[in-house]
Amino acid sequence: MFRFFHQSRVPFFNFYTQGNRLVAGGGTLSSNFPALNGDEAVVGSAREGFRIVVQDTSPPAGAGLSGFWGPLRVNCSGRGVGRRCVVMGAFTIRSHGIADVPRTVLRFLLSDNDVVDGTDLLLKEQHVRPIASATTLSVPFVGRARGEVTGKRVLAVVDATDVIAEPREDNNVIATPPLP
Numbered sequence: 001m002f003r004f005f006h007q008s009r010v011p012f013f014n015f016y017t018q019g020n021r022l023v024a025g026g027g028t029l030s031s032n033f034p035a036l037n038g039d040e041a042v043v044g045s046a047r048e049g050f051r052i053v054v055q056d057t058s059p060p061a062g063a064g065l066s067g068f069w070g071p072l073r074v075n076c077s078g079r080g081v082g083r084r085c086v087v088m089g090a091f092t093i094r095s096h097g098i099a100d101v102p103r104t105v106l107r108f109l110l111s112d113n114d115v116v117d118g119t120d121l122l123l124k125e126q127h128v129r130p131i132a133s134a135t136t137l138s139v140p141f142v143g144r145a146r147g148e149v150t151g152k153r154v155l156a157v158v159d160a161t162d163v164i165a166e167p168r169e170d171n172n173v174i175a176t177p178p179l180p
Contacts, residue, residue, distance in 0.1 A: 063133070064097030065104070065158040066171040070138075074149060074179055085149045086142065087179065091156045093128065093137045097166070101131040107160035110145050111153050114175035120155065121145060151178045 072089035091108075095101045106128050109120040123143030131137050143154060154176045159166070166172075 062097050063099045063101045063164050064166050067091055067093045067156055067158055067174050069176050083147055085145050088142050091139050091141050093158055095131040095133055095135050098133055100133050103130050104128050105160045107157040108143055109155040111155050114153055116173055149179050
């Protein structure tokens with residue numbers, strides 16, 4: 001499925017695909033060009049024509065995972081090296097591919113930034129049941145950490161063991177805003 005945009009980026013729906021060609025029709029205007037994702041072309045004459053952009057809105061082939069955070073609460077007690085904090089909330093896993101997602105691992109890390117690296121602290125790891133395509137699954141989260149957590153982020157890593165071949169692997173780490 002494709003979505004077509006006029007140069008103003010407003011969706012434009014009086015176009016259709018014919019094979020791998022985009023066909024524009026209406027009145028005396030008739031034109032076509034290859035309809036590949038990201039393509040741009042001028043339709044019509046140079047004076048009266050307009051530029052359109054093709055955007056592929058098809059779901060990714062195969063399985064795909066990402067997610068989003070709900071609100072978090074932070075409760076801390078103690079001071080200095082004896083400080084202990086509990087971070088609570090919910091993370092929602094989103095299956096956005098066209099294939100069901102098998103059982104996978106979800107990992108939660110405490111980090112100074114939004115990138116997974118060797119300095120991150122593992123807060124929790126859990127197995128996640130299979131998820132049907134185009135659905136979501138809410139996962140409660142409770143993580144415990146010693147020391148200060150203010151300014152740090154919790155990273156959720158979906159498919160943490162990388163068992164699912166996804167068309168996009170760059171959306172598997174979802175960070176919270178800095179913790180209060």
